[in-house]
């Protein structure tokens with residue numbers, strides 16, 4: 502997938518989530534804002550209550566999206582013969598899309614009323630989504646091929662060296678101070694999880710300030726703005742890879758722990774959701790069928 506098409510793909514997915522959320526909020530604002538005791542008399546009650554045509558439908562469609570998002574990704578990831586059906590990176594993006602849109606629909610299905618044992622399923626869903634966001638961050642810290650395979654340290658270093666060579670070629674001769682700036686950075690020798698996490702913000706801030714300074718210095722040295730922008734892109738890439746190399750071991754360890762924490766919440770959510778569906782069916786709620 503070309504970079505521009507990938508941008509369009511991600512942009513479309515994000516727009517769908519934003520538009521659906523905006524529509525559901527706007528459409529049901531007055532109903533969801535009414536107190537639980539008075540909702541019964543609200544004109545939209547029949548439609549938007551969890552067993553109403555729209556409320557119930559949101560629960561069913563939202564749950565289906567989550568199931569497709571979870572099992573689609575798991576099957577694609579484990580089944581090598583599906584290697585030709587899109588690369589894993591895009592499937593993970595689709596997993597995130599379906600598993601964000603689905604929970605939003607389920608949220609509107611509950612009509613913001615979290616009662617009974619099914620609320621455990623709801624809060625587990627919230628926990629999985631929240632941990633998903635953290636997991637996505639850690640996942641991004643571990644360099645991979647587009648097929649999702651983790652790169653070895655040597656491959657990452659080779660990658661970085663390639664970028665460094667391009668930067669050296671592109672930098673003008675009178676740019677000693679820029680070279681010094683590029684090399685200067687605070688690096689902790691303590692590679693514990695605690696120190697790495699607490700240093701995240703500081704190193705991000707340090708890199709941001711450094712890039713700002715380099716941008717200013719380059720303005721007086723390279724007139725061609727296209728060349729300057731390309732060079733800054735390369736510098737950003739190099740700085741990011743260096744940080745990833747620094748944190749690689751910790752992030753790999755964190756990702757293993759993350760998997761152990763993420764899965765149980767997903768299982769609790771799915772099991773209680775199945776019980777909830779059986780209970781509602783046995784009470785005779787049939788939606789439109």
Ligand code: HEM
Pocket residue numbers: 551552557560561564607610611614615616617619620622623626770774777778781786
């Ligand atoms: C993760 C998925 C789901 C969650 C977290 C969830 C959560 C909830 C919650 C919190 C309520 C309100 C309970 C109350 O009134 O106090 C509810 C009601 C309801 N849900 Fe779900 N739900 C999910 C999926 C589904 C699905 C797939 C169906 C249908 C097949 C469904 C059918 C219903 C019905 C019919 C009601 C109304 C029950 C009543 O008024 O007594 N739900 N759900």
Ligand code: HEM
Pocket residue numbers: 567571574575578593596597600601604626629630631632633634635636637640763764767
């Ligand atoms: C109800 C919502 C969600 C459920 C039930 C869910 C479930 C799962 C499950 C079961 C896995 C393990 C897949 C495997 O190892 O094969 C997984 C992986 C993952 N999920 Fe989710 N997820 C949800 C939402 C999210 C969200 C919102 C994000 C990001 C913002 C996210 C990011 C990830 C990441 C990064 C992985 C790791 C992929 C890998 O190791 O290959 N998830 N999810």
